[in-house]
Amino acid sequence: MIIPTNTDIDTIENKKIQLISIITQVYNIDILDAIEHLLINSETDWWNSIGKPVQNAIDEGLKDIKKGNLLSHNEVIQDINKKFKDL
Numbered sequence: 001m002i003i004p005t006n007t008d009i010d011t012i013e014n015k016k017i018q019l020i021s022i023i024t025q026v027y028n029i030d031i032l033d034a035i036e037h038l039l040i041n042s043e044t045d046w047w048n049s050i051g052k053p054v055q056n057a058i059d060e061g062l063k064d065i066k067k068g069n070l071l072s073h074n075e076v077i078q079d080i081n082k083k084f085k086d087l
Helices: 006-023 029-042 052-067 073-083
Strands: none
16 A cells, blocks of 8 residues: 655645536536546455455466566467467
8 A cells, every 4th residue: 555645645635626626617417427437436446356366366476577487478479389289
């Protein structure tokens, strides 16, 4: 979790005020509905919606990256071609 600094909080508060000002000038219900939908859906953290097995797989992949366990695109394609040459 990233903890915002006071400068970040000031910037965020200023941005909110700007957005409120812009929204008060909108008279298109479709745009207002889209804004509402965006704000409601942005509160859901996608990480919590993907399930533990997928989270674990992502974590393992990130660990591999940190360790330098990587394959180039060409290496992956060659490996796939070897494994599935009969298809």
